[in-house]
Amino acid sequence: MYGLLLAVGVSCQTQKGVSTQTDEAPAQKKTQDDTKPYNEVITAEATSDEGLFTTHFVADKLYFEIPLEMLEKDMLLVSRIAGVPTGFGGGYINAGSKANEQVVRWSKRGNHIDMKVISFENESEEGSPIYQSVAANNFFPILFSSKIAAYNDERTSAVIEVSDLFKEEVTAINGVSPELRKRYKVKKLDKSRSYIESANAFPENIEVKHVMTYEAEEPPERDQAGTITMMMNQSMILLPEEQMQPRLADHRVGWFTTRKYDYNSDELKSDDYRIINRWQLVPKDIEAYKRGELVEPVEPIVWYIDPATPEKWRPYFRQGIEDWNVAFEAAGFKNAVIAKDPPSKEEDPDFSPEDVRYSVVRYVASTTRNAMGPSVTDPRTGEIIESDIIWYHNHLRSYRNRYMIEAGAQKPSARTLNTPEAEIGEMMRMVIAHEVGHALGLPHNMKASAAYPTDSLRSAKFTQKYGLTPSIMDYARVNYVAQPGDEEVRYIRMMGPYDLYAINWGYRYIPEADSPQEEKPILSQWILEKAGDPVYEFGNGYGGIDPQSQRESLGDDQVKASKYGLANLKKVVPNLVEWTSKDNTDYSELTEVYRELTYMWRGYVSHVVANVGGVYETRKTADQEGIVYTPVPEEKQKSAVAFLNEHAFTTPEWLLDRELLERIEATGAIERVQSLQSRALNDLLDEGRLQRMISNEQVNGNKVYTAVEMMNDLRKGIFEELYRSQKVDAYRRNIQRAYVDAAAEYVQNLKKEENNDVTSTDIIALMRGDLEQLRRDLRARRNRTNDQLSVYHWNDLIARINTALSVDA
Known part of the structure; x- marks a missing residue:
């Protein structure tokens, strides 16, 4: 049955902020089941909050009073980061970021209460032959266990201390991933600086905030004194008793989904499928x-x-x-x-x-x-x-x-x-x-x-x-x-x-x-x-x-759109000083806006790069006619490389506005442009992109833009000064060096001892051939310019190519 939510009734003796016993309550003897009398555990000093469970703070200890009727109920435990230090995760992890999400059940085991992690990913119909195997091979782990400290007077709820769940380092609910532990060289959790901040109970959920302090050799910021302190928020949410009818996902329509494996499938394997995530909406009429x-x-x-x-x-x-x-x-x-x-x-x-x-x-x-x-x-x-x-x-x-x-x-x-x-x-x-x-x-x-x-x-x-x-x-x-x-x-x-x-x-x-x-x-x-x-x-x-x-x-049309966008940026840059300046303020706003403008230029360029070796995807199922993947047409790819040669790899004079730059920095323009151009070039010469072009040529014959054609077009554009016997400025020297170094990096893969997939492809042959052609052109044309530094630059590139191609020697 699918439909109504479970109506929760909680048997509790406390109210928000009200202690559970009076000072006059008589002392009780220890019970036969090795638990203490309720008022010896939840004392008059307790601060309590009533809800799904009742939470009790007694000094620095946190207790959950769990109604026995809530045992074996499905609850969702959502771990979120509530507070992070500056720079944590490179600035991509913010307060509110989810760290984990898992279903749990509280279960009674003798005189203990266990919190088990429950998975609904693997499914089988109860009573089917395979059901027992699915259950046996998906045994639920125990995330936390605590001895029952007391029962309430009616013995309808059990009291357990849960302090260690939030003060110890429990991997499943903390906010420092293994990757971040490695990055920041986290040594251990410092328990003396870790504590429970608050615990609040509501009718259908429990919220606990706790502070965790880690000793770290390389924290995100230098002024963090060898520590990473963060606040976590743990939400424990009762899931509906009456379950909504799921809707099967289809990859042709975009939805967030939950994966399932059905072992009762008639297929000769477990049936891997997804259901979409959605609110339950039912018409009134x-x-x-x-x-x-x-x-x-x-x-x-x-x-x-x-x-x-x-x-x-x-x-x-x-x-x-x-x-x-x-x-x-x-x-x-x-x-x-x-x-x-x-x-x-x-x-x-x-x-x-x-x-x-x-x-x-x-x-x-x-x-x-x-x-x-x-x-x-x-x-x-x-x-x-x-x-x-x-x-x-x-x-x-x-x-x-x-x-x-x-x-x-x-x-x-x-x-x-x-x-x-x-x-x-x-x-x-x-x-x-x-x-x-x-x-x-x-x-x-x-x-x-x-x-x-x-x-x-x-x-x-x-x-x-x-x-x-x-x-x-x-x-x-x-x-x-x-x-x-x-x-x-x-x-x-x-x-x-x-x-x-x-x-x-x-x-x-x-x-x-x-x-x-x-x-x-x-x-x-x-x-x-x-x-x-x-x-x-x-x-x-x-x-x-x-x-x-x-x-x-x-x-x-990404090429056309990027041309339009670039044309607008060229009109904006000369006006940024005027548009961002205020009396009696520095140029920090100008610096910020100019930096973000360069990022947008980089974005326009990346939109164009994606066309080279690109493949259009039209999501289909087997009952539909036509193919799913179609290579980007040859002319569109050629147009993309022409755009890059004209707008990405030439010196961006429009971006190097002297009136602007002399207000925000003493130096750095060359390095900034070098970074932007090198990134675009490396993206264009990405191994996967080149391999798609080579594979596409094999599948589609001569009606494609080949990797050799692309390298020829790119080389002629980046080394235009060589072929026109012109002086090379500092920005162009940088992009030309980046070109040689990128190609050389592929060839140098042959020297590496570890297994490298690129060595078994045509990419090394492609790069070797291109470097050899460039070397011939450099030798023939290097002295046709009167600029001595340009000649030195050509000679340096020849030396770099010689080093790269010497791997066979």
Whole structure:
């Protein structure tokens, strides 16, 4: 049966902040089962909190009073990082980051209570022949065990001390991964500086915060005195007794999923499948829903606005949340998503963002420049139970800077550090909508933006109707394609047709289907109805193979889009000093914006690089006609290399604005450009990319852009001064050295003793041949320029090539 949540009844003797015994309580003798009398364990000094369990603090000890009826119940233990030191994880791990998530059960074993980790990944029908084997080969580990210290007077609940669960180093719930332990050379947990900060009980969850201090030889920052101190938040959440009917995932529609293995499958192996993560929405009036009427759900999805949210931003947050109602209307629901202001103390004195019954958009006063849309999911069914979306205050800064950089050439309102409220508010609204999308179960769809023709993004009529991309779940934050003079164009992303399609696919109630298997042909048919339309395609952007599936990319032609973006950057740079300067302030804002502008230039270049050796992916199943993978056409690849030679590997004079640079640094421009160009070159000469080009030539014959052609085109572009007998400047000398060193690195692989896959490919032959050709050209042409330093440079490159090719000697 699927349906209602379990109604929890807890037998407890305490209230929040009230001790459990009076000072006059008489001393009791030790009980026959080796436990102590209740009042000797939970003394008059105890600070208690009543909820799913009752938590008791007695001095520095933490006790759980666990109702016996809660034993063997499935609970989700979610471990999050609540506070981190500066620079932890390279700045990519923030407060709110999830460290682990696992299902646990509390079980009684004699005079002990064990907490076992339960897995629902491997499944088998109870009573089937293989069931016993599945159970025996998936024995549940014990995460924590504690002797029962006492029972309550009615013996309906057991008291155990749980201090060591949070004060000792328990790998399954800490926030320092093995990789980070190695990076920071963590030695051990210092128990004297580790403690439990708080424990709060709510009707359906327990929240414990604890501080952990590690001794580390190389902590993230030098001033951390050889220690890493962090705060963890452990959430223990009761899972529903009545389980929702799961929905089987399909890789053609993007969803966060939970993996399962079915050992009762008729296949000659365990059946590996996934279910999607989604909230449970059931129509109040199923008959009206069947007739196609919009119907409210029995339980809508509600987010509360954090009381800490500034008043002026609350309307934008509410809009970003409730924007999703348009998508849910496509799925047959009205008022499915509701945004609420936080209740006052008078309205709800017990309201807390920590209570799992409430989902909250949290506003965090932090220098972190990010937003997150995490959720808590029942791994048995994929049901999303709760979500706390996080907005970090300084994320405003990210959008202010990006707006100036990518829209400043076109929009006067973007040429300021004080972005107008309506425009920054619209950006915040769409960020919240994006994060709500994650919390509803949708991952990034980086392929969406490639559905729109690049030049359509310069059209006011098109962008105002369709936005910048078919999905808010794409990274397409600002319209950098639009050019000065393109009037009334939309610059900020918005929800699109893919979002409505995905929500309908995942949330539409299918009353005629009594199982996930009965839903499957219906769901597949909905996909087939949209097949062939790029607006409804999905790609997560991972792997770097498909150039149509990239973060921050706009339009279906990456070369054209990057040319437009670069043209705008060239107009922005000469104005940055004026746009970022304030009286009586230094140039730190200018430094920050200029640095981020260089990152965006690097992004435009990487969008183009992905076309070389790229492969388009169109997700299909075996019942669909056509192939899944198609190489990028030859002309598009050649166009990409031509763009790189012209715009990425030439000296970026436009970026080296003297009026700007002399305000922010004494030196560093050469190194910065060298880093940007070398990164692009190494990406272009990536082993996987070259191997795809070689394999593609073998499969598709001569109708492809070959690796040899690419190297020839690249060499002629990077060494243009050699072939034109011209002087070489410092920036070009750097990229030419990087070219020789990259090719030489491949050849030098032959000297390495360890097994290396590249030695068994054609890549070394390709690089050896290219270096030999370059050496011949250098020898023949090196003295045709009158610049002595250029001649020295050519000679140096010959020497480097000689060293690289001497591996056979």
